[in-house]
Amino acid sequence: MLLNSQTTNDFNLKNSLQLANDIVIIPTWIQGRVSTKFQVGKKTNGIFEEKASLPEQQNNCLEAITNYKGRCSKCSKEIRLIHAGTSLAKGESGQNLDREDTEEFLRLAQEGKFQVLITNDSDRLARSRGTGVMIREQLKRMGVQIYSLSQPLPLKCPSCFDFYDDDPAIMVETMSDMKSQLDISKIRRNYKIGMPKRIERGYPAGSLAYGLLKKYKVVGKDSSGNDVLEIFYEWDDVKVGIVNRIAHDYLAGIGVWKICQNLNDKGISSPQGKKWGRSAIIVILKNPVYAKRVRFGWKPVRRGIRKIQPRENWIMHEAVFKRVWTDEYYEKIQKEIKRRGTVGGRTIMSQALLIGLLKCGYCGYSMFQIKTRRIFKNGTKYLFRGYGCGSFLHAGTCIHNGKAQQIVDNAVLKEVLKLANEKARNAYLEKINNVKTDNSVEIFESKQLEFKRKMDEFDRVIRAYKEGVDNLEEYQRNKEELVPVIERLQKEVISTNAQANTPQTIDWKKQYEDILSKFIECPNEKDKQIIRRILFQLIDKVEFKRDPLYIKIFYKTIPKE
The missing domain is CATH 3.90.1750.20 (Putative Large Serine Recombinase; Chain B, Domain 2)
Structure with a gap:
């Protein structure tokens, strides 16, 4: 029987509506991540060729969205995907939860912008098992399904998806997380074993330093006639x-x-x-x-x-x-x-000569530079440069202790010039060595006692493990805590013992006398940096009091050869 045109149109419309009701279109979000720009690549004839890793991940996901055809396992409706957006992270570790891409797609999932998150591999979402579980659980509780191109599972329509009825996905994701964790462990083991051997051969570890280039040169042919390449820097x-x-x-x-x-x-x-x-x-x-x-x-x-x-x-x-x-x-x-x-840092380019060395003789706090500019009624300009106690200037907890820079600078420089006299220098060193020896012996005995206590504690840890009081895990934990401390104390005992038995001297050079004398007679900004370097070479700190003028210099000492 033939149908008239009106009946045919009604039939086609009915079928079209039925077809539309049987198809579910789900907005889908693309997620991609690389830890480094060399994450995806290949070697051709020994040369590493970098691929566009993130664009490649995105293109793979777009192709999967376009070509996806499946049916819901519950209601048998046909499922189609539509691209809603993309979150990409470059140089982000998969061990971390706090990532820019993670924050973005979790926020958009909360707003209901998509119901499926598609990624190239489960480890692109997270490398760590704990991190991966947390991200997936948050997404699923918001009604978002996760589709991995490497571990594909059939999707359900949003109305049929249930967070508590997703056992196959949980099993696949658990196996994928275990594989990712094992891959990371293997990479780190290989790195830990192989990198010291690479260093022994003189090759740089990790990323190259600024200005260093990695290149290749042909050194011959292999049995197949291909070029044999050698790396050089x-x-x-x-x-x-x-x-x-x-x-x-x-x-x-x-x-x-x-x-x-x-x-x-x-x-x-x-x-x-x-x-x-x-x-x-x-x-x-x-x-x-x-x-x-x-x-x-x-x-x-x-x-x-x-x-x-x-x-x-x-x-x-x-x-x-x-x-x-x-x-x-x-x-x-x-x-x-x-x-x-x-x-x-403030001493490096300071215009004041003693900033960084000068300390307040009352409170021990650093002295700061003071600048005062005034214009008197007669038009005369007045400029004062001096030093003031930083504790007073910042908190008002000491006295001002201020003095003109030129007066303090000259007093310190003249005191330093006394080192040019060999007798005066030797007398000072004799006094310093007597005091330093007493202090070094005291420090040595203290360090030696502390070292002995830690060794006794380590012996107790070993004995507890051998007698079965502590298990292997407790023994390893106690050992990791004690061994670095023991090694540090052992080095300190050796160094303090050497200091106690080694006479000290001052790194005074003959040319310092002429340089300092000329600067006192004719100070200038050009030579100030040179004078500052000499003073920092010789002096540890300078204590200063204003009234009466009091200056005490503490010199740096070095072992006498």
């Missing part, structure tokens, strides 16, 4: 020039922030492609790679905290590439860093 001449400029300015007495300002004013980018900051400068100055040394184990993670270790604990070997600095130049930079750390 060389310096970027332009960046090496910047590194040398930073080191030169730093040793010339210029402050770190001033160095940053100079580089930023010239449009020179930092290693991260941003503006220069203090940490970027200090990292370069402290890095021994410029002195042809590669290091490992200098900043390990212990108990979740990354802490810089003493230099004697570093694994360090000679590098395979050329040096930028000599060993002596590098050590000179390290001494300057240590000196600035001792005197404080």
